[in-house]
Amino acid sequence: MNWLSDFGSFVAGRWEQLLFDSYLHVSAVVQCVVIATVVGMLLGVAVYRSPFGSAVATAVTSAILTIPSFALFGLLIPVLGLGVPPTVTVLVLYALLPIVRNTIVGLASVDSSVTDAARGIGMSRFGVLTRVELRLAWPAVLTGIRVSTQMLMGILAIAAYAKGPGLGNQIITGLSRVGSANATNAAVAGTVAIVILALVLDAVYVLIGRLTTSRGIRV
Amino acid sequence: MPDTTTAERAGFSADSGSRRSERLRLFTEPVVVLAILGAVLVWAFTGDLDDIEAREINAANILTLTWQHVQITLAVTAIVLLVAIPLGILVTRPWAKGVAPIVLGIANMGQAAPALGLLVLFFLLTQQTGFWVAVIPIAFYALLPVLRNTMVGLQQVDQSLLEAGRGIGMSRFTVLRRIEFPLAVPLMLAGLRTSLVLAVGSATLAFFIGGGGLGELIDVGYKLRRTSVLVVGAVLSAALALLVDWLGGLAEQLLGPKGLR
Amino acid sequence: MSETNTAPKPGGESDRATSGVEIRLENVTKQYGGQRHPAVDSVTMTIPAGETVVFVGPSGCGKTTTMKMINRLIEPTSGRITVGGQDVLRLNPDELRRGIGYAIQQVGLLPHLTVSQNVGLVPGLIGWDKSRIAERTEEMLDLVGLDPAEYRDRFPKQLSGGQQQRVGVARALAADPPVLLMDEPFGAVDPITRGNLQDELMRLQEEMGKTIVFVTHDFDEAVKLGDRIAVLGYQSKILQYDTPEAILANPADETVAGFVGAGAALKQLTLRRVRDIELEQLPTATAGEEPAAFAARLGGRRGAVGLVLDERGRPLRWVTRRDLDRSGSLATAGRPVEDSVDRASTLQDALEALLTADAGYAVVTRSRGQYAGVVGLDSLMGTIRALREQYEDEDGTPDGRPGDGPGGSDGGSGAAHA
Numbered sequence A: 001m002n003w004l005s006d007f008g009s010f011v012a013g014r015w016e017q018l019l020f021d022s023y024l025h026v027s028a029v030v031q032c033v034v035i036a037t038v039v040g041m042l043l044g045v046a047v048y049r050s051p052f053g054s055a056v057a058t059a060v061t062s063a064i065l066t067i068p069s070f071a072l073f074g075l076l077i078p079v080l081g082l083g084v085p086p087t088v089t090v091l092v093l094y095a096l097l098p099i100v101r102n103t104i105v106g107l108a109s110v111d112s113s114v115t116d117a118a119r120g121i122g123m124s125r126f127g128v129l130t131r132v133e134l135r136l137a138w139p140a141v142l143t144g145i146r147v148s149t150q151m152l153m154g155i156l157a158i159a160a161y162a163k164g165p166g167l168g169n170q171i172i173t174g175l176s177r178v179g180s181a182n183a184t185n186a187a188v189a190g191t192v193a194i195v196i197l198a199l200v201l202d203a204v205y206v207l208i209g210r211l212t213t214s215r216g217i218r219v
Numbered sequence B: 001m002p003d004t005t006t007a008e009r010a011g012f013s014a015d016s017g018s019r020r021s022e023r024l025r026l027f028t029e030p031v032v033v034l035a036i037l038g039a040v041l042v043w044a045f046t047g048d049l050d051d052i053e054a055r056e057i058n059a060a061n062i063l064t065l066t067w068q069h070v071q072i073t074l075a076v077t078a079i080v081l082l083v084a085i086p087l088g089i090l091v092t093r094p095w096a097k098g099v100a101p102i103v104l105g106i107a108n109m110g111q112a113a114p115a116l117g118l119l120v121l122f123f124l125l126t127q128q129t130g131f132w133v134a135v136i137p138i139a140f141y142a143l144l145p146v147l148r149n150t151m152v153g154l155q156q157v158d159q160s161l162l163e164a165g166r167g168i169g170m171s172r173f174t175v176l177r178r179i180e181f182p183l184a185v186p187l188m189l190a191g192l193r194t195s196l197v198l199a200v201g202s203a204t205l206a207f208f209i210g211g212g213g214l215g216e217l218i219d220v221g222y223k224l225r226r227t228s229v230l231v232v233g234a235v236l237s238a239a240l241a242l243l244v245d246w247l248g249g250l251a252e253q254l255l256g257p258k259g260l261r
Numbered sequence C: 001m002s003e004t005n006t007a008p009k010p011g012g013e014s015d016r017a018t019s020g021v022e023i024r025l026e027n028v029t030k031q032y033g034g035q036r037h038p039a040v041d042s043v044t045m046t047i048p049a050g051e052t053v054v055f056v057g058p059s060g061c062g063k064t065t066t067m068k069m070i071n072r073l074i075e076p077t078s079g080r081i082t083v084g085g086q087d088v089l090r091l092n093p094d095e096l097r098r099g100i101g102y103a104i105q106q107v108g109l110l111p112h113l114t115v116s117q118n119v120g121l122v123p124g125l126i127g128w129d130k131s132r133i134a135e136r137t138e139e140m141l142d143l144v145g146l147d148p149a150e151y152r153d154r155f156p157k158q159l160s161g162g163q164q165q166r167v168g169v170a171r172a173l174a175a176d177p178p179v180l181l182m183d184e185p186f187g188a189v190d191p192i193t194r195g196n197l198q199d200e201l202m203r204l205q206e207e208m209g210k211t212i213v214f215v216t217h218d219f220d221e222a223v224k225l226g227d228r229i230a231v232l233g234y235q236s237k238i239l240q241y242d243t244p245e246a247i248l249a250n251p252a253d254e255t256v257a258g259f260v261g262a263g264a265a266l267k268q269l270t271l272r273r274v275r276d277i278e279l280e281q282l283p284t285a286t287a288g289e290e291p292a293a294f295a296a297r298l299g300g301r302r303g304a305v306g307l308v309l310d311e312r313g314r315p316l317r318w319v320t321r322r323d324l325d326r327s328g329s330l331a332t333a334g335r336p337v338e339d340s341v342d343r344a345s346t347l348q349d350a351l352e353a354l355l356t357a358d359a360g361y362a363v364v365t366r367s368r369g370q371y372a373g374v375v376g377l378d379s380l381m382g383t384i385r386a387l388r389e390q391y392e393d394e395d396g397t398p399d400g401r402p403g404d405g406p407g408g409s410d411g412g413s414g415a416a417h418a
Ligand SMILES: Nc1ncnc2c1ncn2[C@@H]1O[C@H](COP(=O)(O)OP(=O)(O)OP(=O)(O)O)[C@@H](O)[C@H]1O
Pocket: C032, C033, C035, C039, C057, C058, C059, C060, C061, C062, C063, C064, C065, C066, C217
C-alpha cells in the first residue's frame, strides 16, 4: 500500500508527461496502422487472385515479422538515422503480415457464387471488388488490423532506444535511473499504460467492427 | 466476444500461414538467410577493423554472444513448454470451465505488455542481473501462443470423437492421451513456433539488464557508432530468428499426426 | 408345402445363433440439469437377447438419451438398467462400455489413426495381444466388406462416407460385444448406400445374433431392420412396442399412425415373402403346342389367362383366350413375360411385378427360372386382411378401428402408460 501511494504521487507529479507520451504512443501506432492497412490491402488485392503471388506476399511479410524488432531498428539506424523515420518504417513493416494475410484469406474465401451473381447483374470488375468482395472480406481484414495494433503497441516501446516517441521512454528512463526512487515507478507507469491503451484500442476496434460490418454477415 | 475464434484463426499465432507460402519459406528461407549471413560476416571480418571493432568482431566474442542468445531461447522454450501445455490441459478439463478465461486473460495481458517493460520491471523488482532475470520475464511474455493454442487445440476437437472414445470404453485419461492430445498437436506446434520467434526476438533485449545475447553487439555498435558491429549483431540475430522459425516450420511438417496432414 | 412356414420374425423363433444378452430398463428417468421436464420419463422396457430393437420417434423425443443411458454415456437420474442381468450402475463405466459396441451417425473415427488402428481400439483397450488384434482387424474389415489389403492403412479422410460407416461398424463389433448400440449410424449417407449398409447389417446380424439397439427416425429403416420397434413419443414415452407387422397392421394411436405414415399396407407387404403365401396355378402350355388345344384348356370364360412356357418350363408369354383365337403359334401369341419374382422376394416386389404385367398376376419362378405358380391381387389383399385381423385379435380390438387398443404393448414388455 505504501508503494501504491508512492506510485500515485509519481503519476500525479508527471501527469502531463505521461499523457503526452501516451498520446504520442497511440498516435504513432494508429498512424502506422493506417499506412500499413492501405499498403497491406493494396498488396492483398494485387496478389489474391494468384496463388503464387499470395504465397510470396505471405512468405515475405511473415519473414519480416520473424526478424527481432530490436535488430530491425538496429539495421535501419545507419540508413534512416534516429527518431521518427526508423520508427515508422519498422512499425509499418511489422503491421503488414496480419493485414496482408487476412486480406488475401478474406478475399479468397468470398463465395464465388456471390461474385458470379454480382457480375451477372452487370457490376464491373472494380465494382465487384469494392462493393462485394472487400465488403465481405472486411471483418477478416479488421481482425488483421487488430492483431497488428496489439503488436505495434509493444514494439513501439523499443523505439525509445532509437530516440523514438512514446511510452517506451518511461521504461528506458526507469532503467537508466536504476537505484533512484522513481525508477520502478517510471517503468511500471510506462508498461501499465501500454497494456491499458492496448486494451482500450481493442475495445475501439470491436466498436468499429460493429459499425462497419454489414449486419447481414455479422456473427 | 463473438469474433474471438476468428481472431484466433486469423491472428498470426493460431496458425502459421497458408500451406503454399509455408512450403515456399521452407525451401527458400534457409538458403537466402545463410547467403546473407555469410556475405555479412565475410564483409565484416575482411574489412578494416579499428580497435573497438576488432574487440567485438571476432569469432570468440560472436560465438559467445550467439551461444548466450541460444541458451536464453532454449531456457525460455523449456519453461514455456513445461508451463503452458500442462496449464492448457488443466484449464480445458470440464471442471475448470470457470478458470479458463481467467488464465487466458492473464496470459493475454502478458503478451499485450511490451517485452521490454516486463524485462526492465523484473530487473528493477528483483534487483538482480543475469541469465534467469532475463529468461523469466521473456518466458512469461512468450507463454501465450502455446497456452492459447493448447487450449484452442483441445477445445476444437470434435465432440463426437470424444463421445466415440468414451463410448467404446476409453477412460477420460485415455481419451486425453489418445484423442485430444494428438489432435491438438498441430496447433500446439504452431503456437510453439510463434513462441520460439518471440523468445529469440525478446532475447535481443536481454542485454538491457545484463543478460547478454546478440543485442549487445547492436548496442555497442549503436553507442560507439560502429556500423559494422551493429550490422553484424542485427543480421546475426535476424538470421537466428529466421532459422529457428524455419526449424519450427519443419517440426510442424514432420511432427503432426500423419492422418491430419 | 414345407417352404411355406411363417415369417421368420420375431427373432426368438428363428434359427439364427444368439450371442446377445437381454437388456432391461426399469423406470429409467433422466432429468438434465436446468430443465423443467425430464428428457426421459420413467421408461420401462425389455430388449430380448439376440433381437434388434429399433427406437423410432420424432427429433428430440429422447431416443439418444435413452440409448446412451444403457452404456452410461449419460447417467440415469433414477431407475435401474441391467445388461445380461448385471446392473450397469454397479459396473465400472469404462469396462461396461468396452463390452458394448457403439456406433454413431458422426462415425467418430479417430482421424489420426489408420483404419486398422481404429478397428483395433477396443481389443487394445481390453488387452489383447498384437497378433490377435491384427488378425481380428482383418477379419472385421472382411466382414463389413472392405478389402483389408486395400483399406487397412488408409486414414479416415481417405474413405467415402459409406466406407467410414463400415469401419465404424467394424470397430463397434471388433471385441465381439454381446450388445450393440447404434445411433442413426446410417443417417448421413445417400439412400442407396444406406440400403446396402442395412442389408449388410441384416446379414451380419443373421450370423451373430447380437442384441442391437438401433436409433433412427426413418420408419422404413425401422421396419426393415427391427425384430421389434419401439415407437417413442415425447420424453421417451413408449407409444407402441411391438413387431413391425403388428405396428403396421394396427398402430396403437393416432401419433403412431402418423409416424407409420401413408402406405402402411404397402410397407406390410415388404415384411412378407412370396414363400409365406399359397401360390395360385394357371393353365400352362409349352411353346410347341397347338393354340387350339390350349384354348380348349383355358375354357370359355372371358379374360381367362394362361402361361406359355419354354421346353425347360420357364415362363415365356401371357396369353388370353382372345390371343389364342387370333394367333397361329403359341411362340408369338399374347405378350411376353417381362418380370418375375422368386420365393424369397417380398410381396411388395410381387405387387410391383403384378402391376407391370397387365395380366393381373405376378409369375413366381423356382431357382432355375422354372414356373412355380402365380400371385394374384386377391391373395395379396387376403394376406393384408389376414394380418390386420390377426393383430386385432391379439389386441382384443373388435373391429378395424385403430386407436382403440390399450396402448398396443405386446405381452411381457410392458410400456409405461400415463
Ligand atoms: N446434454 C444435454 N443437456 C440438456 N438437455 C439435453 C441434453 N441432451 C439432450 N437434451 C434434451 O433432451 C431431449 C432429448 O434429446 P435426445 O438427444 O435424446 O433426442 P433424440 O430423440 O435423440 O433426438 P434426435 O432424433 O434429434 O437425435 C431434447 O429435448 C434435448 O434438448
